[in-house]
Amino acid sequence: MTFEIQHLTAADVVPAMDALEQAFGGVAHPADTDVEASVVDPTRFYAARDGERIVGTAGSFAFSMTVPGGPVPVAGVTWVGVLPTHRRQGVLGSLMSRQLVDLHEEGSAVAALWASEAAIYGRYGYGTAAWLLSLALPRGAAFRTPVPTGRLSLEEPGAQVRETYARVAARTAGWTHRDDAWWGFRLHDPEHRRDGASLLQCVVTDGGYALYATTVRWVDGVPSGEVGVREVVAETTAARARLWRYLLDLDLMGTVRVAVATDDPLLTDLLAEPRVARASLRDCLHVRLVDVSAALVLRRYAADIDVVLAVTDRHCPWNEGSWRLEGGRGGATCTRTEQTPDLELDVADLGAAYLGGTPLRSRPVHERASGALGRASTAFGALEGAPWHPQVW
DSSP states (O other), X not given: OOOXXXXXXXXXXXXXXXXXXXXXXXXXXXXXXXXXXXXXXXXXXXXXXETTEEEEEEEEEXXXXXXXXXXXXXXXXXXXXXXXXXXXXXXXXXXXXXXXXXXXXXXXXXXXXXXXXXXXXXXXXXXXXXEEEEEEEETTOOBSSOOOOOOEEEOOOOHHHHHHHHHHHTTSXXXXXXOHHHXXXXXXXXXXXXXXXXXXXXXXXXXXXXXXXXXXXXXXXXXXXXXXXXXXXXXXXXXHHHHHHHHXXXXXXXXXXXXXXXXXXXXXXXXXXXXXXXXXXXXXXXXXXXXXXXXXXHSOOSSOEEEEEEEEOSSOGGGOEEEEEEEETXXXXXXXXXXXXXXXEEHHHXXXXXXXXXXXXXXXXXXOSTTHHHHHHHHTSOSXXXXXXXXXX
């Protein structure tokens, strides 16, 4: 069965949002409508229609996202969902294929998303490019060294907070720029989403801030509350230490929950005994190279690289073929070539390695020239720490 794929109009945004919530098994809440719509450009979003009814959606945000080497334009794919009545009828494939063609035509080289189900997106050329750790920490967990003294205050997130975030985001792979609309999205805190927690709080120190909420609980007369940390952003080691000491010492709490990068200094430097942090690993950003040549030129490389890549891409035929990638920390070129390939790989393998968070050697890459995979994997490594992102979009 064929379904018509159309761009949204302004009038379609709320009905599309309703359809998306239905696809995810929920119901759109009126308190979320305005903030969700504020970050949507309808011309970048699609609806699949069965007659007049919207039965599937997909779209993307025009982000500036940091990759190894600095911020670049990235399409932040989102709102991907199909009504349960219309699954397994080609709706998702039609939406994703249309989006890739349009992104290519508009000149977008890289797309990224958070996956509701990670297995889905490999079919469309996305690779898992960043990971995070979900941590549960006990209140009062000891640090290795004393915490530097400094100012701490509870404040509304103002200019200092935004400027701190902007500076950290510019050097952290996977982080996106936030304008006023995206700050509104990040700070959105309706009661129906709190699950009994307090209003969102913001603690600020020189060089950093943290967003968090507390849930008060008592078990057999013992305080056993929970601190839910939305993000900790710090420019200095002193700021990071002060913020974490504050969060871990809040009265009447028993547990602190947070998601962090896989190399976060909380684990590698601050905690005297990192084993007290109960950790689970999960995927974070999935990346798709819409234009292989342009995307590989946008990033910088941890070591010099000169490799011929034979790329397969069943959804974007313009990416098929052999490409010679030459570059290093100062820049790169990527051109078509008839040379014998050193590596044979799928476009999803390049997407997985793009941010430096998933080693290329961990992917099912076929090595045709001895040693080429190891050298390329090193070059695709991170430049300034593990990539991740603190916010689902």
